Amino acid sequence: MRRVDSKTKYIGLLGYPLGHSISPIMQNAAFENKNMNNLYIPIEVRKEDLGQVVRAMPKMNFRGFNVTIPHKIEVMSYLDEIDDLAKSIGAVNTVLIKDGRLKGYNTDGIGFLRSLGYELKLSVDGKNIFILGSGGAARAISMTLAMNMANRLYICNRTYEKAESLVKDINSKYGNVAVAIPLVEEKMEEAIKDAEILINTTSVGTYPDVDDIPINKALLHSKLAVCDVVYNPRKTKLLQEAEKLGCKTMSGLGMLIYQGEEAFEIWTGVKAPVETMFEAAEAFFN
Ligand code: ATR
Structure with a gap:
């Protein structure tokens, strides 16, 4: 069983409703493969609570989060910085928390x-x-x-x-x-x-x-x-x-996996174990 302790760093997935997302399975398999004390957790957040939840994340052990429907545009107003490509897309799906600051990216x-x-x-x-x-x-x-x-x-x-x-x-x-x-x-x-x-x-x-x-x-x-x-x-x-x-x-399966690969690398600074992510995704769909 995987370890969760006071040193565990969390990665969230914010959306509403969340349904069956592949990301927790894929990202947790990747963290486990790299022996990292990180845990990816889905969090259903309603529109009216998004600002409060996002602002609280740097105060907890969050290293970052993914953002999905319906918050990809709205989340931008709660971030400290937005990468150029995400800015031109006009939507963010990945956020890095570093030194208490939130930076948005779009890896799709x-x-x-x-x-x-x-x-x-x-x-x-x-x-x-x-x-x-x-x-x-x-x-x-x-x-x-x-x-x-x-x-x-x-x-x-x-x-x-x-x-x-x-x-x-x-x-x-x-x-x-x-x-x-x-x-x-x-x-x-x-x-x-x-x-x-x-x-x-x-x-x-x-x-x-x-x-x-x-x-x-x-x-x-x-x-x-x-x-x-x-x-x-x-x-x-x-x-x-x-x-x-x-x-x-x-x-579209590759796009789904590799957007996750890029997000993993943004959060951790480490090359993602993409084969492990692929295996987890294949198991999810089969
Ligand atoms: P996503 O975020 O997945 O791109 P979206 O923003 O709702 O979803 O965009 C859906 C796209 O699929 C739109 O380009 C939409 O066309 P409209 O702009 O005309 O709505 C297109 N789309 C969805 N259902 C369609 C259909 N049955 N036939 C043709 N285009 C369709």
């Missing part, structure tokens, strides 16, 4: 980027990338890709105004990298033809019995690497269709 896009590098051996430098969706996941991924020198980001969303607004935010920060694409097949086809990577950041695909593929499969081509942020099921209809064409494919 970095998780995606690492997954692309580790699993598909792809860098985004100079690449044209087609992104479906304009919500929180799209923001984190697209800002990270722009920061890492993607050449062109085509952003396509059901609600066009949200794509336009995201494009404006990206371009004001990183130059004219992004273009909004209307949900019109001709326009989408043109952009997808010019792209080497396609990423679905919407939740479409999570419920295979009712969900369809998020774009017409006729728009896919064999030179695309096709990525989905959906991780359950591992093989969405989008990835199945892409595989049939011979595309490289990547599920």
Whole structure:
């Protein structure tokens, strides 16, 4: 049984409601593997209590925490410092507590980027990338890709105004990298033809019995690497269709694990045991 004593350092997970999160299993497996006296604990916090809880954490033995729905934006107002990428994303999912100060980061896009590098051996430098969706996941991924020198980001969303607004935010920060694409097949086809990577950041695909593929499969081509942020099921209809064409494919599981890897490294300053985290995640889903 693991040791918990007065020296134990805690890492929290703040959200509401929390449900079955993979993070406690993955992070505690990593701490155990590294023989660190740290414990990752989920804490359900209601919106009206967030400020009080966050301000109390440095006074207890907390080394940091993750933040999830619905607090990723709101939490920013209670922090002392926010890293540049998190600032441009406009949301924080990881907080480091050091010398009583709270610094916010966003590791979601970095998780995606690492997954692309580790699993598909792809860098985004100079690449044209087609992104479906304009919500929180799209923001984190697209800002990270722009920061890492993607050449062109085509952003396509059901609600066009949200794509336009995201494009404006990206371009004001990183130059004219992004273009909004209307949900019109001709326009989408043109952009997808010019792209080497396609990423679905919407939740479409999570419920295979009712969900369809998020774009017409006729728009896919064999030179695309096709990525989905959906991780359950591992093989969405989008990835199945892409595989049939011979595309490289990547599920959202890597993004989930590697955002945790980056967070572990922010809290501890130690290289994360990523294989252990992967094994814990696989066990969680199987
Ligand atoms: P997340 O934080 O997971 O990105 P979100 O911020 O709620 O979640 O964003 C969800 C994204 O998926 C949005 O781009 C949304 O499109 P709208 O902006 O038009 O709402 C997209 N989305 C969700 N369900 C969809 C569906 N059935 N068809 C197309 N797009 C969908």
